[in-house]
Amino acid sequence: MIHRNLIATVAVAALGLTAAHAPGEMIDCPFTEGILETSWTATLGGDATDWEYGLSETMLEVTDVTDSTSNNGIWAVVDLSQPVSSLDDFQARMSVSYDSDGSNAAMQQLMLVLTDGSGNVVAQAGHNDAWISSSGRRWAWIEDGSCYSPGKNTALFADDFDIMIERTGDEITIRFDDTVVLSGISSTPVEQVHMSFTHYAYPGSFFGTETVDSVGVVPEPCVLMLLCFGGLGLLIRYRRRMRTT
Numbered sequence: 001m002i003h004r005n006l007i008a009t010v011a012v013a014a015l016g017l018t019a020a021h022a023p024g025e026m027i028d029c030p031f032t033e034g035i036l037e038t039s040w041t042a043t044l045g046g047d048a049t050d051w052e053y054g055l056s057e058t059m060l061e062v063t064d065v066t067d068s069t070s071n072n073g074i075w076a077v078v079d080l081s082q083p084v085s086s087l088d089d090f091q092a093r094m095s096v097s098y099d100s101d102g103s104n105a106a107m108q109q110l111m112l113v114l115t116d117g118s119g120n121v122v123a124q125a126g127h128n129d130a131w132i133s134s135s136g137r138r139w140a141w142i143e144d145g146s147c148y149s150p151g152k153n154t155a156l157f158a159d160d161f162d163i164m165i166e167r168t169g170d171e172i173t174i175r176f177d178d179t180v181v182l183s184g185i186s187s188t189p190v191e192q193v194h195m196s197f198t199h200y201a202y203p204g205s206f207f208g209t210e211t212v213d214s215v216g217v218v219p220e221p222c223v224l225m226l227l228c229f230g231g232l233g234l235l236i237r238y239r240r241r242m243r244t245t
Helices: 010-017 222-243
Strands: 002-004 027-029 041-046 048-055 060-067 077-087 092-101 108-115 121-129 137-142 158-168 171-174 178-183 191-201 209-219
Touching: 002 010, 010 108, 041 048, 060 077, 060 158, 060 191, 077 222, 092 108, 092 121, 092 191, 108 158, 108 209, 121 171, 121 191, 137 171, 191 209
Parallel strands: none
Antiparallel strands: 002 048, 027 209, 041 077, 048 060, 060 209, 077 191, 092 158, 092 209, 108 121, 108 191, 121 137, 158 171, 171 178
């Protein structure tokens, strides 16, 4: 079932957000109940006017992000955010998939973004396709300026992978499918977790599909819990693949 513009910031605020997680608690959102919890605040930013998404028992699937104006230099952004207690050492994981319908014309992005309480980015990673005539790439960035940025056409038209961002002390690493792609220095406490979906309305472009199977964040002492959560993510991906075969 597709819900159009179901959640805007004011609407979610009216429902009442949960308080920031206490130390030792975690975000654990595999979408197993088929609902988007009210602890997530949805905000339309940039040039976005609307969005379409569907929720199943195992995933959040975004199928469109609508722009107000074509080719005006501003990307349309749908940001789902949730507060956490200030985190120094942590692990964050998101299992994602995307589909560009076999076309270079898809212009879309899905990022796991970690920020401080003011929205300043500490680290981010995900799928990035910013070209009308090429396929995209996987991309990552850390607040010290370190960047993993392979060229265009380095990603498939459709794929699924895990994103892991981990920090111990001031050392932060980003992995795709357990392969380290970026390391850097970071000390800013993480106080917000974001799932960010974006689209650019270049003439002839479109938004394909960006899917989140699960997202989780734990403080460093709870790593074992996250490993169990990662196993759940693998199981969800296996079930999804079985349904499509």
